[in-house]
Amino acid sequence: MSFATQAARTINLLTATPGWERIKALRPECDDDLLTAIVDEAGRFSEAALAPLNVPGDRQGCSVVDRRVRVPTGFAEGFRRHAGDGWLSMDVPERFGGQGLPLTLQAACAPLFERGCVSLMMAAGSTRAACHLLAEVADEELAGEWVPKLAAGEWAATICISESDAGSDIGRLRSRAVMKDGEWRISGQKIWISFGDHDMAGRIGHCLLARTNDQAGTRGVSLFLVPDMIDGERNGVSVERIEEKMGLHGSPTCALRFEDARGRLLGQEGRGLPQLFTMIELMRLQTGCQGLGLASAAADIAETYAEDRRQGGNPEKPALAIVHHPDIRRQLAEIRARTETLRAATLELATIMDLARIEPDAKIRSDLQALARWMLPLVKNFGADAGFAVSNQAIQVLGGAGYTREWPLEQYLRDSRVMTIYEGTTGMQAIDLLTRRLWGEAGRGLQLFLDRARSEVSTSGSKEAETARAVLTAFEEQSARMMALQSEAETGLYQANAYLHAAWEAFVAWMAVRVAAAENRLVQQAGAAA
Incomplete structure (x- = not known):
């Protein structure tokens, strides 16, 4: 690899x-x-x-x-x-x-x-x-x-949201922050905190949500920075346990207890969750990158193994490398296509997020922000999913060898399984795409997505472009049907996962055009150099 x-x-x-x-x-x-x-x-x-x-x-x-x-x-x-x-x-x-x-x-x-x-x-x-x-x-x-x-890596930080009875349901958080002697004091338990404690840095700052008033839902939730140490002394933060997990064994997932810990209010009181999304959005993009990194490694392993492993063919001749078997070629093609279209989608989203901040025209920035909001649930979820799916398919290519610890694929599989769960489950991403992006924004991000995809696809005469045009049309028609379900919310929510997958298929079809063009360009450059 x-x-x-x-x-x-x-x-x-x-x-x-x-x-x-x-x-x-x-x-x-x-x-x-x-x-x-x-x-x-x-x-x-x-x-x-x-x-x-x-x-x-x-x-x-x-x-x-x-x-x-x-x-x-x-x-x-x-x-x-x-x-x-x-x-x-x-x-x-x-x-x-x-x-x-x-x-x-x-x-x-x-x-x-x-x-x-x-x-x-x-x-x-x-x-x-x-x-x-x-x-x-x-x-x-x-x-x-x-x-x-x-x-500089001298200090480190965490994100502290989940509690035993309040994971994704932020409005039910019970950790409390009270003003005492002119400073905020935080008490409660937080769970599923990655690197909630460790010996890699001199100080850890916990970016933590806690309730500051009794308003219902998230309106009473504020955001704090709670250091584990203040003036060289422990700040009421202790480790209750680290979880025994399927994978990510090198990352301690901690349950933390906060007892009258001193914290600093970040931003406006009662606006904790919206403010924390600055951090959440970056970590969702990171999750897509995690899956892409593991998928890239798994794809390389499968391809290299298939070229080296010899099995089958005419028994009177030396065994063939298994890459020559049609079904192995099919699996390798699927693995590589899934990995490279994800790579293209991740880079597309990153450029949009950049331009949404630096474009000089306010209208363009606003449109790009809406487009980024549309794409982020897709890259987060299907980037995470690719880490697991590609590792799983690579194990199939290696056969029994892939199931052993001699190869790192079984670790990739274990490490990646949680990625469609943390930073917002698949179901949450589906609900976000449907209710907030399609319904809540009246299809604005969808239309920007379709316009951008069709603009690029229209300039290509490739077979990938022909496929993409058909997929985009079908997705637009499905989106219209989903838009009509606003008055039947339960039916729409039941179909949200299918809609999330359809949106990703449309994104992949678009990116497949770009990947094919980029690979053709490399071939042409190689031919010219020769």
Whole structure:
């Protein structure tokens, strides 16, 4: 398996992405040479510094010693090196010690890091997302204290939402924050907290939702930064347990107890959940990148194994490499198509998220924001799903060998299974797409999606384009039927999952046109060079 090949595929697809051309026009310092240098180096870094931690970290796991969590050997050094080399802070604003690069470059590199060691990147992902959250909603003093430390990997951060009776149902949170002697004090339990405690950084800041009043639902929920240590002393935060999980063994999933812990209010009281979406959206994109990273690795393993493994053919002649068997070729083609269309979709979304911030025209920015809201549930869910599905299909290609620990596919399968659950389950993404994006925004994101897809597809005469045109038309017709179900909400919600899948099929059909064009361009370039 090759990190370099994945980097090359990423560069090729991003240079074929129209949004990247627009980013380069608005950010002239970001050219293709910079893209190539950064992504190639990300591949080398991940292969050298992160990949060696992956299997040992899975087998060693985490433990609680003297009421503190110990992570696998080498994780602390890997976390510090990842941050120290500037990878964690790539897109963090320069005024806080980051490099201020486009999100697109970060999203191009992230699947390489996730491929290297997805468990360790759980800590980097929440810490980076917290940098953006604090830069946006914290007061100047607090952001100035925390963001540079987080960006440098000296401190780390978590996102603390779930409780025992309130997972996705934020309105039922019971953790309380009360004002006492001029400061907020937080008490309650939080569960499913990735890297809720660890020994990789000197301080951990918990970005935490707690109830500050008795208003119903989420209106009484506010957002706080709760440090685990203040002035060198414990701040009422303790580890109750770490979960025994199917996968991600190197990432400690903690149940935390907060007892009269001191916290700082972030942003406006009662607006905790909307403000936290700055962090949630980045972590949903990260989830798509996690699945893409594992799918990329699994695809490479399956292809390499199929070329090396010999079985079958004329018994009077040497056995054939199994890549020559039609059914194996079919499986490999499906694996590669699924992986590369996801890569193209992830890069498309990242460029849109960038341009939604930097386009000078307000109307264009607004349209791009609506389009990003439409695409994010798709990339989050089906990126996550690809990590599992491609690993599963790669195991099938390897046969019995793929089922053993000799190959990392069984770990990829275990590690990826949770990805369609955390950061919003498949069902939540389906409901979001239907009720908020289609119904709530009157199909605005849908129309922008269709217009953008058809504009690109119309310029191609390929067989992929012909297929895409038919898929987009069918999806538009299905969307009209779903729009008509607003008065029959229960029926619509029952069909939401099917609609989510149909939307992804339309996205994939569009991206297949781009992938085919990008691959044809490589073939032509190779022919010209020869």
